[in-house]
Amino acid sequence: GAGVSQSPSNKVTEKGKDVELRCDPISGHTALYWYRQSLGQGLEFLIYFQGNSAPDKSGLPSDRFSAERTGGSVSTLTIQRTQQEDSAVYLCASRNVPYGYTFGSGTRLTVV
């Protein structure tokens, strides 16, 4: 596609439920990133995929968070047993080196 596509755009879930967030990067971009941004805060790195290499998971805040990227394209970020502090905007970005990241429009997650 022309841009990075994320779905859903908004998600409200009950505390303790699992959620899946989807990212469809720009075709041909080998690098894919997940960030989250809480209200009024900066970007918090979560995880990075590059081609077929093992992902860099160093930013995942707990073992409730996991992500996969299938076929080098679509990625899914899963949050298990959601907590209220997980409420944030989850941003996906892809990149074709040496150019900058292109961000998707994000998924706004609200845990109630």
Added chain:
Amino acid sequence: QKEVEQNSGPLSVPEGAIASLNCTYSDRGSQSFFWYRQYSGKSPELIMSIYSNGDKEDGRFTAQLNKASQYVSLLIRDSQPSDSATYLCAVPRSNTGNQFYFGTGTSLTVIP
């Protein structure tokens, strides 16, 4: 010291003035630098990239880079109310190249 530092602002300038946004970085090996604009409630949008020392101009925007001083800036000439946003500085990590450090952003308000 943070990897990328920006004044959080808020920075207010009158319409038509020059807005100057500054960023310092700690990784001396970084080779490329990016500026993103983020409107409230939206995802970051890439507006400028710079790879060499000196100035790079694109319309009303000028990026300035001084690698010796580890300093990159963004000038916005003839500021417009539509320029009111948060501006993020991004610097790739020299050891991986693919992953960015992001500043926390400078909030700019252009007053009509």
